[in-house]
Amino acid sequence: MKEGITVVKIGGNVIDDAAALKRFLGEFASLPGRKILVHGGGKLATRLAERLELKVRMVEGRRITDKGMLDVVTMVYAGLVNKQIVAGLQAAGCNAIGLSGADGNIVTARRRSPEPIDFGFVGDIERVDSDLLGRLLETELTPVFPAIMHDGCGTLLNCNADSVASAVALGAARLAPTDLVYCFEKRGVLRDPDDEQSVIAEITAESYPPLKADGTVSRGMIPKIENALKAVGQGVRSVTIRSSEGLGDGSGTVIR
Amino acid sequence: MKEGITVVKIGGNVIDDAAALKRFLGEFASLPGRKILVHGGGKLATRLAERLELKVRMVEGRRITDKGMLDVVTMVYAGLVNKQIVAGLQAAGCNAIGLSGADGNIVTARRRSPEPIDFGFVGDIERVDSDLLGRLLETELTPVFPAIMHDGCGTLLNCNADSVASAVALGAARLAPTDLVYCFEKRGVLRDPDDEQSVIAEITAESYPPLKADGTVSRGMIPKIENALKAVGQGVRSVTIRSSEGLGDGSGTVIR
Numbered sequence: 001m002k003e004g005i006t007v008v009k010i011g012g013n014v015i016d017d018a019a020a021l022k023r024f025l026g027e028f029a030s031l032p033g034r035k036i037l038v039h040g041g042g043k044l045a046t047r048l049a050e051r052l053e054l055k056v057r058m059v060e061g062r063r064i065t066d067k068g069m070l071d072v073v074t075m076v077y078a079g080l081v082n083k084q085i086v087a088g089l090q091a092a093g094c095n096a097i098g099l100s101g102a103d104g105n106i107v108t109a110r111r112r113s114p115e116p117i118d119f120g121f122v123g124d125i126e127r128v129d130s131d132l133l134g135r136l137l138e139t140e141l142t143p144v145f146p147a148i149m150h151d152g153c154g155t156l157l158n159c160n161a162d163s164v165a166s167a168v169a170l171g172a173a174r175l176a177p178t179d180l181v182y183c184f185e186k187r188g189v190l191r192d193p194d195d196e197q198s199v200i201a202e203i204t205a206e207s208y209p210p211l212k213a214d215g216t217v218s219r220g221m222i223p224k225i226e227n228a229l230k231a232v233g234q235g236v237r238s239v240t241i242r243s244s245e246g247l248g249d250g251s252g253t254v255i256r
Numbered sequence: 257m258k259e260g261i262t263v264v265k266i267g268g269n270v271i272d273d274a275a276a277l278k279r280f281l282g283e284f285a286s287l288p289g290r291k292i293l294v295h296g297g298g299k300l301a302t303r304l305a306e307r308l309e310l311k312v313r314m315v316e317g318r319r320i321t322d323k324g325m326l327d328v329v330t331m332v333y334a335g336l337v338n339k340q341i342v343a344g345l346q347a348a349g350c351n352a353i354g355l356s357g358a359d360g361n362i363v364t365a366r367r368r369s370p371e372p373i374d375f376g377f378v379g380d381i382e383r384v385d386s387d388l389l390g391r392l393l394e395t396e397l398t399p400v401f402p403a404i405m406h407d408g409c410g411t412l413l414n415c416n417a418d419s420v421a422s423a424v425a426l427g428a429a430r431l432a433p434t435d436l437v438y439c440f441e442k443r444g445v446l447r448d449p450d451d452e453q454s455v456i457a458e459i460t461a462e463s464y465p466p467l468k469a470d471g472t473v474s475r476g477m478i479p480k481i482e483n484a485l486k487a488v489g490q491g492v493r494s495v496t497i498r499s500s501e502g503l504g505d506g507s508g509t510v511i512r
Binding site for chain 2: 051052076077078080082084087091095096097098100102103104132135139150152154155156
C-alpha cells in the first residue's frame with residue numbers, strides 16, 4: 001500500500017451537534033485516499049446514565065467506569081453513535097465499517113492497574129492488529145472506531161479516544177505514511193487564546209519547549225502536544241490539531 | 257470456498273440468561289468450519305425503554321419502532337449485546353466481528369410500507385453482500401449480526417432476526433453449501449407439545465402439509481417451518497430447528 005493513510009479523531013463538540021456531524025461526515029467522506037475515523041462519545045452517555053439514575057462515582061475529578069457505566073458507554077459509543085456515523089458515511093458514499101476493539105480482535109487493551117486509583121473498566125491500548133487494518137483498507141473499507149476495546153478475555157474496556165487515535169495511527173504507520181488529525185473546538189494551537197486567527201502553523205520537537213516555557217502552550221494542550229510529538233517520534237508522519245470545519249483545507253497546527 | 261458454512265440464530269432465551277449465553281458461545285466457538293451468528297435482542301431493550309419511560313405504542317399487538325425505540329434497539333442490539341457476544345467469542349478463541357447492516361454496507365433493508373400499518377423504523381431485508389461476506393469468511397473472521405440494518409440513505413432499521421438469519425444464509429449459500437440453525441426454547445418441532453422426547457427428526461416439502469393439516473405444526477411454528485422450507489427451496493442446504501443446548505450434537509428437527 002503506497003498511498004498514505006489519514007486518521008481523523010472527532011469528539012463531543014461534533015458528535016453532540018447533528019448539523020455539525022452531518023457536515024463533518026460529508027467532508028470526511030470526500031477526503032481522498034485511505035482513511036480511518038476515531039470518535040469519542042459526547043454527552044449522550046452522561047445524559048443516559050443520569051436518566052437511568054446510575055450513581056456516578058468520581059475520584060479526583062475523574063469518573064469511575066463501573067459495570068453499569070461500562071454498559072452505558074458500550075451502548076452509546078459502540079452502538080448508537082458508531083452505527084449512526086457508519087450509516088451517515090454510507091449515505092455519503094464512504095464504505096465505513098464500525099469496529100470496537102473486540103471486532104476481529106483488532107485492538108486489545110489492558111485494564112488499568114487498580115493502584116493507586118481503581119478507575120474501573122478503563123483500559124490502555126496494548127496492541128493494534130496492523131495486518132487486519134491493512135486488509136480492511138485494501139478492500140476500500142473505512143474503519144470507524146469508538147473508544148471501546150477489549151482485553152481478549154471477554155471484558156470490554158472504556159479507553160481514551162485520543163489515545164485510541166494515536167495507537168491506531170501508529171498501527172497504520174506500519175502500513176503506509178500516516179497523518180493523524182485531531183479535531184477540537186479551536187482552529188488550532190493559538191498564540192493568543194482570544195484570537196482565532198493566531199493559529200501556530202507548525203510545532204516541532206525543537207520549537208515546542210520555548211512555547212511551553214512561555215505559557216503559549218498550557219493546561220489541556222500540553223498532553224495533546226506531547227502525545228502528538230511522541231506519535232511523530234514513533235513513526236506517524238504528521239499530527240494536525242484543528243477544527244472539524246473545512247476538513248482537508250490544510251489549516252490547523254501541524255506537529256512534525 | 258469448498259467447505260460448508262453454518263449460520264446459527266439465537267434469540268432472547270439464550271441472550272437473557274448469562275450462564276446459557278456463556279455455554280452457548282463456547283459451543284458455537286467449537287463448531288468446525290466457517291460460521292456466522294445472528295442474534296435477536298432479548299428483553300433488555302424493552303427493560304431499557306421502560307426505565308427511560310418511553311411511550312411504547314402498540315398496533316395489533318405489535319410494537320411500533322419510533323425514533324426513541326430505534327435508538328434503544330440500536331444501543332442494545334448493535335451495541336451492548338453484539339459487543340458482549342463478540343468479546344465472549346474472542347475469549348473462547350473464535351475471531352468474531354460484529355456487523356450491523358451498515359457496516360461495510362453488508363446488508364441493506366427497505367423500510368416497510370406505512371400502509372396499512374406504519375410500524376416505524378422497521379425494515380425488510382433487501383440485499384446481502386455475498387462478496388464481502390466471503391472475503392470476511394476467507395480471512396477466518398466469524399460475522400456476528402444483530403438485526404439492525406440500514407437503508408443506504410443514512411437510516412438504521414430494526415429487522416426481524418429470523419428473517420436476517422435466513423437472508424444471510426441465502427447470501428452464504430451463494431458461496432458454499434450452507435446449513436441454517438434456528439435455536440429456540442424447545443428441542444425441535446414436537447409431535448406432542450408436552451413431550452420433549454417427541455422431536456420430529458425431519459420435515460420436507462412433502463411431509464409438511466399433513467403435519468399442518470392435522471395440527472401437529474400450529475401457531476408460531478407455521479411461519480418458522482414455511483420460512484425454512486422457502487430457504488431450502490432457494491438454495492440453503494438444510495435448516496435445523498433446535499435448542500441452543502448441545503449445539504453440534506446433530507439433534508433437532510431438520511428441514512430439507
